[in-house]
Amino acid sequence: MIQLDILAVGDLQRDDDGGIVKADSTSVLIRASGRIIVVDPSTKYMQPAVKTSFKQIGVFPKDVDTVILTHTHNDHIENLKFYKNAKVYVHSGGDVDVPGAKVIDDDEFKICEGVRLVHTPGHTMDSMSVFVDADRKYVVAGDAIPLEDNFTRNIIPASNVDGALALESIKKIRDYADVVIPGHGFPFMTDR
Numbered sequence: 001m002i003q004l005d006i007l008a009v010g011d012l013q014r015d016d017d018g019g020i021v022k023a024d025s026t027s028v029l030i031r032a033s034g035r036i037i038v039v040d041p042s043t044k045y046m047q048p049a050v051k052t053s054f055k056q057i058g059v060f061p062k063d064v065d066t067v068i069l070t071h072t073h074n075d076h077i078e079n080l081k082f083y084k085n086a087k088v089y090v091h092s093g094g095d096v097d098v099p100g101a102k103v104i105d106d107d108e109f110k111i112c113e114g115v116r117l118v119h120t121p122g123h124t125m126d127s128m129s130v131f132v133d134a135d136r137k138y139v140v141a142g143d144a145i146p147l148e149d150n151f152t153r154n155i156i157p158a159s160n161v162d163g164a165l166a167l168e169s170i171k172k173i174r175d176y177a178d179v180v181i182p183g184h185g186f187p188f189m190t191d192r
């Protein structure tokens with residue numbers, strides 16, 4: 001059985017001009033096929049929430065064997081140092097070099113049964129999402145879907161490097177997901 005838990009619900013606040021005031025990513029724990037996987041470690045600000053979640057779930061950060069970075073923006077990766085024993089996965093095309101990380105070059109990469117990485121560029125070229133086949137079909141989308149609103153209204157991330165690719169990526173996610181966990185905010189059901 002594959003289990004998903006939300007370690008911390010991130011937020012994204014913008015000022016009237018659209019500039020980012022505060023950004024902390026949502027952080028997700030996936031337990032599948034004996035693997036303990038964190039998607040997006042999030043920020044220092046979220047550390048208390050993340051620690052509390054680990055205690056409640058009954059898992060220790062040191063037991064996490066895999067960390068997936070949906071992309072390398074700081075608001076998603078700051079707490080990476082929590083996971084000293086984990087193998088880290090990033091997609092190629094990012095601006096930040098993560099020492100020791102495995103760099104995925106393919107459009108899809110299988111982590112384990114039921115969990116695969118799918119390249120979903122547009123917000124950044126290195127953006128990838130985690131497609132999870134559990135009791136429902138989940139997508140941990142990172143900033144391919146920064147906020148629920150991007151999905152509902154089919155609008156590309158305000159910050160993007162390629163709008164056409166970003167739209168394609170939203171479609172990839174829409175075609176698969178029953179539940180989307182956005183880069184920032186709470187999980188939501190799709191109407192699939």
Ligand SMILES: [Zn+2]
Nearest residue numbers: 071073123143
């Ligand atoms: Zn980002």
